Amino acid sequence: MALMIAFYGDVRDYFKERVALEKQYGASLQVSSASSIKLKLKIEEGLSKCGLALKASGQKIHGKAVQKGGSSISRARDEQAMEWNDTLDTAWSKILSEADEEASDHANLAEAMQNEVCEVLKICEKKKEATRKRHVDFSVKLLAERDKIYHDRAKAKQRYDEACSLVESTRVKQGQAKDDRHVEKAAKNMDAHTNEMLSAKNAYLLSISVANEVKRRFYHVDLPSLEDDFQSIWSLTASKLVSLLKTASSLNGRCLDALRTHNENFLAATNSIDAQANQALYIEYNRRPFTDPPDFIFEPCPIWHDSAEFALSAPEPKVLLQNRLGQARSKACDLEPTIESKRHEITGLENLREAYSQNETLGDPDEVVENLLESVRQTITLELQYSVLTKEVEILEQTLGDDQGSQRPHTFKSASFVTPTPCCLCHSNIWGITKQGVTCKACSISAHVKCQPKVPSNCTGSAPRLGPKRNVSMAAPSSSYGRQQGVEAQNQTGLSRAASTSHRPPAMSNGGGIARSATTVNPNRINAASTNRNALNRSDTKPKARMMYSYEASSGFEVTVSESEVLTIISPDDGSGWVKVETGSKQIAKALYDWTAQAPDEHSLSAGETVTISKGGEAFADGWFEVIKDGRKGIVPSNYVELL
Template identity: 35%
Template sequence: MTSFGDALPDQLSELLGTAAAQQGLATELANMLAERAALEREYAGRLQAITRKARERRDRRVLEAAVGPEPNRSVSAEEAKDSSLQKYITFVLHTSDGAANRSATLAEQLDSVSNELAAGARKREAVVKKHGAFGTKVLAERDRFHSERTKAKAKYDESCSELESARAKKVSAEGDGKHVDRATKAWKEAEDTMESAKNTYLCAIAVSNRANSHFYKATLPALHDNLQALWTLSSARLVSSLSTASARMLAHEKTLASGEEASIAAAQNVDALADQEFYVKFNQRQHWSEPPPITYEPAPGFYDTEEMKEGDAARVQLQNRLLKARARIDELVPIIEAKRREAEGLERLRAAYEGDSALGNPDDVMDNLLDALRETTALELQVAVCEAEIEECVGVIGEDSSDARPHRFTPHNFTIPTTCGLCQSTMWGISGRNALICKPCGYTCHAKCEAKVPPKCRAGNKPTHRPTGSVSLGRSSTSASTRTTGSRLSMPALASPARAAPPARAVPPPQAAAPAASGTMLYAYDAANEGEVSVQAGEAVEVLADDDGGWLSVRTGAGDSGLVPTSYVDLSGAPAAVPSTVPAAAATQAQGCGEFVVALFDYKAQDDDELDLVAGELVELTTAGLTYADGWAQGIKVGRVGVFPKTYVRPDDEE
């Protein structure tokens, strides 16, 4: 199958224009059906009037026509209608009335089809506009990275000039023998500043290149494929509406059978994929290549190479960037996975609605589906940018960060004089945007100094070891057009499964660990504050409770109790106290609320806390009900409380 993302690179604006034209065509055809309905309604009214006038005239002449002007015996008008001719005339007039009524009914049917087609076109037109706005947004985001690279280049050039000036002053001081130490110190500071500026510039180049590459290799192809899916839906909805109208007109008039049968047969021959192949044939560019990557440019008047600096100050800055990038990826990966599962569920729901229109309108689902895919694309760009920084930093300082204890800085307003832990200058009355504090260890610094602070937090956790390489997220094998290039994260293309799948269930906050749960220390930990406990690497500990703040309450083999960082403990062998998906109290405290839902599909429970569903059965909701969790509902069956996907049910009072 041809993919727009592969065959039509960098043609988002053209595809948006085509999608808009398709919706305009659907609107015009809806107007045509509305005008045809008005014509049928006018015809029905005029035919009814003609039939009524003919019946009145016939009734005035029925006796004379049936029995003559002067019959030998008295006869009523109703008796006169018993003649075979009058019976035939009565049948003809009745047939004419029926034709008028059928025309009025056809007008209502065509109006219904027209309204549905026009409403769908309006919805899809809004989707096209939102997709176009999102394309403009991601393009602006890519250009922002280019702008940041330009700014970093300017700062780098400026620092090079300042370093050269400091060097000249140092040489002059050495020649005069005056203020040599001060000049040397100034030169060293200028050199450190230049090295940091250079590293920042190189990182900005890497980020800009990665953002550019991700834009052309992932974001644009994904947007193209989604517009291709919208094309398929638009074509299917248009063909469905026109085919329905043709069927109504075919049933209305037998005399139009041949023409309307041809119309229905022609509708069956509409092939959206063939139309798309044709479009590609006349729009495919023969010579196109991705813009070349940006390369390092040395500062004017200052000789340097593109290698990153490895001084002590530079290594600290790079280590902080590395830790921050990895932490950001750790935040983004589960969000992206959740968004992907949400998109897969919506895609299955849309396919189910297309398969059976009685379940719902697929246009409504398409809007939510594309929202989820756009959010996924934006998050994947952030991951790609973080990966670029990680690669650059690891290339200089290496993979090992086992000795790092990163600070957890937060903005803070200092109302009393406080010393910056790095530059030793006083902070007082500085706004929270410009001053930071690590609350676990109490370290304070300027925001501008954060990148230079060594990651040696006294209360910090050691970072989790991550193998060298890029972050990889799982993908659904059902998406035929999903793209993967190396470690790139791509927006899933739209597929057409047969049924809505259960959404990813949100995991509630960790519960208190069950008594007698155990774990093994991955690292040694020395207590730094009151309430903590010292342990050795490899030591077995008993887990008492999780305070939900990154710390576990444990008891050592010697009987000492206290807190240790959660990331220091291997709990893989510890017994689970409570299922991670349903709070322990929920299974016993949830009560029926008297409201019921009807199961739309059969559903087989995947976990112990889920309920089986049988299509058509009634299930009573608990008080949490349809608001239990994102994509999940909670109910009661045979006295047992459990959860099930919301997309598999509908309220009992909703027809």
């Protein structure tokens, strides 16, 4: 019973803490929502000063006059205010309003629990404790009355025993009496003591009966009655506690119903956000007149009167332009497959993003988006480089016309000259061990480093490099960035600077690759690229090289290699400090998702399937691996497999 009443205090303490938490949460939520509302109003006020206030649904926005197409168009056409519905602003206002009401609901719940549960528990606890104490005091009194009667029985037994002892003593004395006088006196004493003994016996017997009756009543009447009373008090106490807990549950249920309503309104406000409508609204209120900046023009030197024409009269400037034309063609040709591969990679990532967005159990869409944006940034950078190179090729072709030189580039390489060697351009000697000159291994000519760019591209030991005039489309991309599902098949080749290596996938290698693109590619250009690369790799026996140091790839043209790794030289250093190489590692990969081949040179995959990465297949192309399956080489998206 005492534990039940003490439990009242425990329950009351719990609800006191619950009330404090509800008050604290409600106050914090109210402060947070009020701060957000204040910030929102401040932003709207700032936008209003700029004439760009975006109010909630049903409110009017008076715009400002803007210039469009050279004419002034007022937002308040015909002196009428235009009604705009910024769905994001409307939804956010609704969400903040619901949050403020939710804070009030928590405060109301705290107050109701304090008044209807905590205070009632406190009063009931005091009343029940007072009732319990009074009944406990009565039970103690009843026990004392029983013990008093037990004590009276014990005293009666003691008096009876004393009377018996006195009678026995008198009997002994009577037997010892010798004369008549003593015998008569002893007889009288014997009679008196016997009567006293009999009276004590009767009193003792009566006390026994009374004690037995009191004992019977205590254990069979009074004690069960007390227990029944305590049980009744316990039941009433428990019933009252249950009633109060039900009250608390009812209060909490009403609060939860209100919170559920707020959450439904929250969800409805969230679903009402229309990104397209908001973008249209933003565009409408942020239209500005725009004209392209003027083109740059040739500005002659103030002290040297000249015209905007290329200087081709002197041999040296013409040779520099011819060499630059060859370099631009070569670099543009190298960029084409990388750009096309990047576009296919972006298409695959876009498809993967859509799949992950619809089912996040497949993977993290944010990670895919980050990879997609990184690929887009890389593609834009490559396309910018390609645009610069193709423009240079176009202008130089127009300028040089048919006089583009032999386009047989030298493969210059830094060299030391222990004996004086004449420069093929300036004819002065090159001498020293500090590598002040370069040598073309194909035609064995030498030149100073400063003279190298001016040497005509007329190497007798190299094939003409006219270069395929490819055109990777630079048109504005569509919503899918102008790409389609596919990949360009490429063999793993790379560029290596001195003792390090890098990787750059060419469009074709050994005539066995297949070039595909989101834009139409002329087969003649592909054949020309194949012919060009075959001319560079016409030797059947390729030299080997061992890495002196490790190198980490930093671009799509490069490949990561480790120290002491043996590489195959595809083409030697042409004087740029880079060597085109091929690595020879093989790995096993496991398919993460299903993939259906989109072209003859691709392989289909099933989730969980293992395939072998071909030699150089890991760095085959950006976003693609070359694998061996069923005895045939094919390519698969790199983000669909996991290296083991």
